[in-house]
Amino acid sequence: MIWLIGNRGMLGTDIENGLIDNYIDFIATDKEIDIADDDALRKYIKDYYIDWIINCSAYTAVDKAEDERDLAFKVNAEGVLNIARIAKEKNASLIHISTDYVFSGEKDGEYKEKDAAGPKSVYGLSKLQGEKNVMDMLDRYYIFRVSWLFGVHGNNFVYTMLRLFKERDELKVVSDQYGSPTYSRDLADLIISIVKNNVKNFGLYHFTNEGRTNWHEFAAAIYSRAKKNRLTEREVAILPITTAEYPTRAERPKNSYLSKDKVKKKLGIKIRSWQDALDDFFKKMRNNR
Ligand SMILES: NC(=O)c1ccc[n+]([C@@H]2O[C@H](COP(=O)([O-])OP(=O)(O)OC[C@H]3O[C@@H](n4cnc5c(N)ncnc54)[C@H](OP(=O)(O)O)[C@@H]3O)[C@@H](O)[C@H]2O)c1
Incomplete structure:
Protein backbone atom coordinates (compact mmCIF):
# COMPACT_ATOMS: atom_id res chain seq x y z
CA MET A 1 0.00 0.00 0.00
CA ILE A 2 1.09 3.58 -0.68
CA TRP A 3 0.43 6.46 1.70
CA LEU A 4 0.25 9.80 -0.09
CA ILE A 5 0.60 12.70 2.34
CA GLY A 6 -0.43 16.16 1.15
CA ASN A 7 -2.81 14.93 -1.55
CA ARG A 8 -4.71 18.22 -1.81
CA GLY A 9 -1.65 20.32 -2.67
CA MET A 10 -0.38 21.17 -6.15
CA LEU A 11 2.03 18.24 -6.53
CA GLY A 12 -0.09 15.95 -4.35
CA THR A 13 -3.09 16.33 -6.66
CA ASP A 14 -1.02 15.41 -9.73
CA ILE A 15 0.35 12.37 -7.92
CA GLU A 16 -3.10 11.32 -6.74
CA ASN A 17 -4.39 11.56 -10.32
CA GLY A 18 -1.40 9.52 -11.53
CA LEU A 19 -1.98 6.80 -8.94
CA ILE A 20 -5.65 6.58 -9.96
CA ASP A 21 -4.78 6.50 -13.69
CA ASN A 22 -2.32 3.65 -13.04
CA TYR A 23 -4.75 1.65 -10.87
CA ILE A 24 -2.33 1.78 -7.93
CA ASP A 25 -3.88 1.29 -4.48
CA PHE A 26 -3.23 4.12 -2.07
CA ILE A 27 -4.48 5.92 0.98
CA ALA A 28 -4.16 9.69 1.26
CA THR A 29 -4.20 12.39 3.90
CA ASP A 30 -3.69 16.13 4.02
CA LYS A 31 -4.14 18.77 6.70
CA GLU A 32 -6.78 16.75 8.59
CA ILE A 33 -3.90 14.54 9.80
CA ASP A 34 -1.33 17.13 10.86
CA ILE A 35 2.16 15.75 10.15
CA ALA A 36 3.45 17.70 13.15
CA ASP A 37 1.11 15.65 15.37
CA ASP A 38 2.89 12.34 15.82
CA ASP A 39 -0.03 10.75 17.69
CA ALA A 40 -2.49 11.64 14.93
CA LEU A 41 -0.20 10.15 12.26
CA ARG A 42 0.28 6.94 14.26
CA LYS A 43 -3.39 6.55 15.05
CA TYR A 44 -4.26 6.93 11.38
CA ILE A 45 -1.68 4.48 10.03
CA LYS A 46 -1.53 1.82 12.73
CA ASP A 47 -3.57 -0.86 10.93
CA TYR A 48 -2.01 -0.42 7.47
CA TYR A 49 0.85 -2.29 5.87
CA ILE A 50 2.79 0.37 3.95
CA ASP A 51 5.43 -0.08 1.19
CA TRP A 52 5.88 3.55 0.24
CA ILE A 53 5.15 6.90 1.80
CA ILE A 54 5.08 9.86 -0.60
CA ASN A 55 5.26 13.14 1.27
CA CYS A 56 4.03 16.19 -0.66
CA SER A 57 2.87 18.10 2.41
CA ALA A 58 4.87 21.10 3.54
CA TYR A 59 4.70 24.58 4.91
CA THR A 60 5.30 26.46 1.64
CA ALA A 61 4.67 30.15 2.47
CA VAL A 62 8.22 31.34 1.80
CA ASP A 63 7.83 34.99 2.87
CA LYS A 64 5.48 34.30 5.79
CA ALA A 65 7.96 31.78 7.16
CA GLU A 66 10.28 34.66 8.09
CA ASP A 67 7.67 35.60 10.73
CA GLU A 68 6.44 32.06 11.45
CA ARG A 69 9.74 30.30 12.05
CA ASP A 70 8.36 27.91 14.68
CA LEU A 71 5.49 26.77 12.48
CA ALA A 72 7.74 26.35 9.42
CA PHE A 73 10.13 24.14 11.44
CA LYS A 74 7.26 22.29 13.12
CA VAL A 75 5.94 21.16 9.74
CA ASN A 76 9.01 21.02 7.48
CA ALA A 77 11.46 19.59 10.02
CA GLU A 78 9.55 17.95 12.95
CA GLY A 79 6.65 16.77 10.79
CA VAL A 80 9.07 15.21 8.31
CA LEU A 81 10.94 13.54 11.19
CA ASN A 82 7.64 12.03 12.38
CA ILE A 83 6.98 10.67 8.88
CA ALA A 84 10.51 9.29 8.54
CA ARG A 85 10.28 7.55 11.93
CA VAL A 122 13.73 30.40 7.17
CA TYR A 123 11.80 28.27 4.67
CA GLY A 124 15.08 27.02 3.16
CA LEU A 125 16.52 26.30 6.61
CA SER A 126 13.41 24.39 7.68
CA LYS A 127 13.41 22.32 4.47
CA LEU A 128 17.13 21.56 4.87
CA GLN A 129 16.50 20.30 8.41
CA GLY A 130 13.71 18.12 6.98
CA GLU A 131 16.19 16.61 4.48
CA LYS A 132 18.67 15.90 7.28
CA ASN A 133 15.97 14.26 9.39
CA VAL A 134 15.12 11.89 6.53
CA MET A 135 18.75 11.05 5.77
CA ASP A 136 19.60 10.44 9.45
CA MET A 137 16.61 8.17 9.98
CA LEU A 138 16.41 6.14 6.77
CA ASP A 139 18.44 4.28 4.15
CA ARG A 140 15.57 3.78 1.75
CA TYR A 141 14.55 7.28 0.75
CA TYR A 142 14.31 9.51 -2.28
CA ILE A 143 14.59 13.23 -1.73
CA PHE A 144 13.84 15.29 -4.83
CA ARG A 145 14.94 18.90 -4.68
CA VAL A 146 12.81 20.85 -7.13
CA SER A 147 12.55 24.53 -8.05
CA TRP A 148 9.90 26.98 -9.27
CA LEU A 149 7.16 24.33 -9.11
CA PHE A 150 4.12 24.95 -11.28
CA GLY A 151 1.11 22.77 -11.98
CA VAL A 152 -2.53 22.90 -12.95
CA HIS A 153 -3.85 22.26 -9.43
CA GLY A 154 -2.37 24.94 -7.20
CA ASN A 155 -1.34 28.51 -6.70
CA ASN A 156 1.83 29.24 -8.59
CA PHE A 157 3.67 31.80 -10.70
CA VAL A 158 1.87 30.83 -13.92
CA TYR A 159 -1.59 31.46 -12.45
CA THR A 160 -0.37 34.69 -10.83
CA MET A 161 0.84 35.93 -14.22
CA LEU A 162 -2.42 34.89 -15.94
CA ARG A 163 -4.38 36.87 -13.36
CA LEU A 164 -2.13 39.93 -13.70
CA PHE A 165 -2.34 39.88 -17.52
CA LYS A 166 -6.08 40.56 -17.06
CA GLU A 167 -5.51 43.45 -14.67
CA ARG A 168 -2.41 45.34 -15.80
CA ASP A 169 -1.00 47.04 -18.88
CA GLU A 170 2.50 46.76 -17.57
CA LEU A 171 4.23 44.14 -15.40
CA LYS A 172 7.67 44.34 -13.88
CA VAL A 173 9.32 40.99 -13.32
CA VAL A 174 12.69 40.14 -11.77
CA SER A 175 15.28 39.21 -14.38
CA ASP A 176 18.37 38.59 -12.24
CA GLN A 177 17.30 35.38 -10.46
CA TYR A 178 18.16 32.30 -12.49
CA GLY A 179 16.84 28.76 -12.25
CA SER A 180 14.49 26.28 -13.86
CA PRO A 181 10.75 25.77 -13.62
CA THR A 182 9.55 22.30 -12.58
CA TYR A 183 6.26 21.03 -13.96
CA SER A 184 4.56 19.15 -11.13
CA ARG A 185 3.04 16.65 -13.57
CA ASP A 186 6.49 15.62 -14.83
CA LEU A 187 7.69 15.16 -11.26
CA ALA A 188 4.50 13.22 -10.50
CA ASP A 189 5.15 10.92 -13.51
CA LEU A 190 8.66 10.19 -12.21
CA ILE A 191 7.39 9.41 -8.72
CA ILE A 192 4.60 7.17 -10.07
CA SER A 193 7.12 5.23 -12.19
CA ILE A 194 9.31 4.69 -9.10
CA VAL A 195 6.53 3.25 -6.95
CA LYS A 196 4.95 1.34 -9.83
CA ASN A 197 8.21 -0.37 -10.79
CA ASN A 198 9.61 -0.53 -7.26
CA VAL A 199 12.77 1.33 -8.34
CA LYS A 200 15.35 1.26 -5.57
CA ASN A 201 18.12 3.66 -6.61
CA PHE A 202 17.59 5.59 -3.41
CA GLY A 203 19.23 8.91 -2.64
CA LEU A 204 19.16 12.68 -2.92
CA TYR A 205 18.32 13.99 -6.40
CA HIS A 206 17.75 17.27 -8.19
CA PHE A 207 14.78 17.36 -10.56
CA THR A 208 13.51 20.25 -12.69
CA ASN A 209 12.57 20.65 -16.31
CA GLU A 210 15.44 21.22 -18.74
CA GLY A 211 16.70 24.72 -19.46
CA ARG A 212 17.88 27.67 -17.43
CA THR A 213 15.82 30.84 -17.34
CA ASN A 214 14.90 33.82 -15.19
CA TRP A 215 11.49 34.96 -13.87
CA HIS A 216 11.15 37.69 -16.52
CA GLU A 217 11.78 35.28 -19.38
CA PHE A 218 9.38 32.76 -17.77
CA ALA A 219 6.70 35.47 -17.52
CA ALA A 220 7.17 36.41 -21.19
CA ALA A 221 6.81 32.75 -22.20
CA ILE A 222 3.58 32.49 -20.18
CA TYR A 223 2.29 35.65 -21.85
CA SER A 224 2.95 34.38 -25.37
CA ARG A 225 1.08 31.15 -24.58
CA ALA A 226 -1.77 33.05 -22.90
CA LYS A 227 -2.14 35.05 -26.13
CA LYS A 228 -1.98 31.95 -28.31
CA ASN A 229 -4.61 30.23 -26.17
CA ARG A 230 -6.77 33.38 -26.17
CA LEU A 231 -6.63 33.66 -22.39
CA THR A 232 -5.82 37.34 -22.67
CA GLU A 233 -6.62 39.87 -25.35
CA ARG A 234 -4.68 42.67 -23.71
CA GLU A 235 -1.32 44.08 -24.71
CA VAL A 236 0.81 43.82 -21.60
CA ALA A 237 4.35 45.19 -21.44
CA ILE A 238 6.53 42.82 -19.42
CA LEU A 239 9.53 44.73 -18.16
CA PRO A 240 12.69 43.32 -16.54
CA ILE A 241 13.67 44.62 -13.11
CA THR A 242 16.35 43.73 -10.58
CA THR A 243 15.84 41.94 -7.28
CA ALA A 244 16.87 45.18 -5.57
CA GLU A 245 13.89 46.89 -7.21
CA TYR A 246 11.51 44.16 -5.93
CA PRO A 247 12.43 43.40 -2.33
CA THR A 248 10.69 40.45 -0.67
CA ARG A 249 10.49 39.44 3.00
CA ALA A 250 12.52 36.27 2.35
CA GLU A 251 15.72 36.39 0.35
CA ARG A 252 15.72 34.15 -2.75
CA PRO A 253 18.81 32.53 -4.28
CA LYS A 254 20.19 34.53 -7.24
CA ASN A 255 21.12 31.34 -9.03
CA SER A 256 19.47 28.04 -8.23
CA TYR A 257 20.08 26.20 -11.47
CA LEU A 258 20.06 22.52 -10.48
CA SER A 259 22.06 19.87 -12.33
CA LYS A 260 19.93 16.94 -13.49
CA ASP A 261 22.92 14.71 -14.40
CA LYS A 262 22.41 12.34 -11.46
CA VAL A 263 18.67 11.80 -11.87
CA LYS A 264 19.01 11.26 -15.63
CA LYS A 265 21.87 8.80 -15.23
CA LYS A 266 20.76 6.83 -12.17
CA LEU A 267 17.04 6.73 -12.91
CA GLY A 268 17.47 6.55 -16.70
CA ILE A 269 15.01 9.28 -17.53
CA LYS A 270 14.73 11.98 -20.17
CA ILE A 271 13.34 15.34 -19.07
CA ARG A 272 11.52 17.71 -21.37
CA SER A 273 12.28 21.44 -21.58
CA TRP A 274 10.37 23.85 -19.38
CA GLN A 275 8.90 25.39 -22.54
CA ASP A 276 7.42 22.05 -23.65
CA ALA A 277 6.17 21.48 -20.11
CA LEU A 278 4.54 24.92 -20.15
CA ASP A 279 2.77 24.04 -23.43
CA ASP A 280 1.43 20.91 -21.73
CA PHE A 281 0.29 22.98 -18.74
CA PHE A 282 -1.93 25.09 -21.00
CA LYS A 283 -3.35 21.98 -22.68
CA LYS A 284 -4.11 20.30 -19.33
CA MET A 285 -5.46 23.50 -17.82
CA ARG A 286 -8.14 23.61 -20.52
CA ASN A 287 -9.14 20.02 -19.64
CA ASN A 288 -8.67 20.61 -15.88
CA ARG A 289 -6.36 17.55 -15.64
N1 LIG B 1 5.69 25.50 -4.85
C1 LIG B 1 6.97 25.66 -5.19
O1 LIG B 1 7.35 26.57 -5.95
C2 LIG B 1 8.00 24.70 -4.66
C3 LIG B 1 9.33 24.88 -5.04
C4 LIG B 1 10.29 24.00 -4.56
C5 LIG B 1 9.92 22.95 -3.73
N2 LIG B 1 8.63 22.81 -3.34
C6 LIG B 1 8.28 21.67 -2.48
O2 LIG B 1 7.45 20.80 -3.21
C7 LIG B 1 6.53 20.14 -2.34
C8 LIG B 1 5.12 20.28 -2.89
O3 LIG B 1 4.82 21.66 -2.98
P1 LIG B 1 3.39 22.20 -3.41
O4 LIG B 1 3.60 23.54 -4.01
O5 LIG B 1 2.64 21.13 -4.13
O6 LIG B 1 2.74 22.43 -1.96
P2 LIG B 1 1.26 22.90 -1.60
O7 LIG B 1 0.44 23.08 -2.83
O8 LIG B 1 1.40 24.02 -0.63
O9 LIG B 1 0.71 21.59 -0.87
C9 LIG B 1 1.11 21.23 0.40
C10 LIG B 1 -0.07 20.52 1.06
O10 LIG B 1 0.32 20.18 2.39
C11 LIG B 1 -0.71 20.59 3.27
N3 LIG B 1 -0.17 20.82 4.60
C12 LIG B 1 0.40 21.97 5.09
N4 LIG B 1 0.75 21.79 6.38
C13 LIG B 1 0.41 20.51 6.71
C14 LIG B 1 0.49 19.75 7.90
N5 LIG B 1 1.01 20.27 9.02
N6 LIG B 1 0.05 18.47 7.89
C15 LIG B 1 -0.47 17.93 6.77
N7 LIG B 1 -0.61 18.62 5.60
C16 LIG B 1 -0.16 19.88 5.59
C17 LIG B 1 -1.24 21.85 2.64
O11 LIG B 1 -2.50 22.22 3.17
P3 LIG B 1 -2.91 23.79 3.16
O12 LIG B 1 -2.81 24.24 1.73
O13 LIG B 1 -4.28 23.77 3.71
O14 LIG B 1 -1.90 24.49 4.03
C18 LIG B 1 -1.30 21.43 1.17
O15 LIG B 1 -2.48 20.71 0.87
C19 LIG B 1 6.76 20.74 -0.96
O16 LIG B 1 7.64 19.91 -0.24
C20 LIG B 1 7.46 22.05 -1.26
O17 LIG B 1 8.29 22.46 -0.17
C21 LIG B 1 7.66 23.65 -3.81
Missing part, protein backbone atom coordinates in the same frame (compact mmCIF):
# COMPACT_ATOMS: atom_id res chain seq x y z
CA ILE A 86 7.01 5.91 10.95
CA ALA A 87 8.54 4.85 7.60
CA LYS A 88 11.35 3.16 9.53
CA GLU A 89 9.01 1.39 11.94
CA LYS A 90 6.75 0.23 9.10
CA ASN A 91 9.74 -0.80 6.97
CA ALA A 92 8.46 1.51 4.21
CA SER A 93 10.47 3.54 1.69
CA LEU A 94 9.95 7.31 1.69
CA ILE A 95 9.75 9.78 -1.18
CA HIS A 96 10.15 13.33 0.06
CA ILE A 97 10.29 16.67 -1.75
CA SER A 98 12.74 19.47 -1.02
CA THR A 99 13.75 22.73 -2.62
CA ASP A 100 16.43 24.74 -4.41
CA TYR A 101 16.09 27.25 -1.53
CA VAL A 102 18.47 25.07 0.49
CA PHE A 103 21.21 26.78 -1.59
CA SER A 104 22.55 30.28 -1.10
CA GLY A 105 22.51 30.98 -4.84
CA GLU A 106 25.99 32.43 -4.79
CA LYS A 107 27.59 29.73 -6.92
CA ASP A 108 28.10 30.36 -10.63
CA GLY A 109 26.89 27.51 -12.81
CA GLU A 110 24.81 24.54 -11.83
CA TYR A 111 24.25 23.11 -8.36
CA LYS A 112 24.96 19.42 -7.91
CA GLU A 113 23.57 17.27 -5.11
CA LYS A 114 26.93 17.21 -3.33
CA ASP A 115 27.29 21.01 -3.25
CA ALA A 116 27.16 22.60 0.17
CA ALA A 117 23.78 23.93 1.23
CA GLY A 118 23.45 27.40 2.72
CA PRO A 119 19.87 28.56 2.92
CA LYS A 120 19.18 32.29 3.10
CA SER A 121 15.58 32.00 4.25
